[in-house]
Amino acid sequence: MSASNTTNEPGNRGGVIRKYPEDTPMEIEEEHASKRMRLTYQRGADLNVYNKPAQAKVHLEPDWSLLPYTVLKHIYTVLPNTHRYSMSLTCRSWNAPFRTPDLWRNLTFRFNRVQDKKAKRFCQTMVPTGVRHLNIDCK
Numbered sequence: 001m002s003a004s005n006t007t008n009e010p011g012n013r014g015g016v017i018r019k020y021p022e023d024t025p026m027e028i029e030e031e032h033a034s035k036r037m038r039l040t041y042q043r044g045a046d047l048n049v050y051n052k053p054a055q056a057k058v059h060l061e062p063d064w065s066l067l068p069y070t071v072l073k074h075i076y077t078v079l080p081n082t083h084r085y086s087m088s089l090t091c092r093s094w095n096a097p098f099r100t101p102d103l104w105r106n107l108t109f110r111f112n113r114v115q116d117k118k119a120k121r122f123c124q125t126m127v128p129t130g131v132r133h134l135n136i137d138c139k
Contacts, residue, residue, distance in 0.1 A: 065091045073097040081109070085122070108135040 076084050076097055088098035097103065109119060119136075 065093045067093070069097055073100060073103065076100075076103050081107070104131050106133045107131060108137070110137045112138070 072094055076087065079087065084098060084103075088095045109123075119138075123136075
């Protein structure tokens, strides 16, 4: 073992020096997601090299479920409520930022009579406790 692995430096965890000792779980998860995306592309490229003829063009589809949490959260902030809801139904990893309280600080709903049951169900199940301002407009 080298001397650098046994010192009590900040970020030294069991003989392994962490690159950034102040990493939060969210940053670590995003780093892992980007590694998974790279591995997915590499694995797909390797398979295509061996399984396809050299002349065939290969189009790799990205795995959208691997988008980092902060990117998804930012996308949610620019969407209207109906699109947010649809996006949250895509997959489990896309549903997590949908339930973030700071996404739901200020809400405005506009409903008509046809949508009354949908509105009630949505408000009961999807609105977290982080709401500070709620405006409901029923026609």
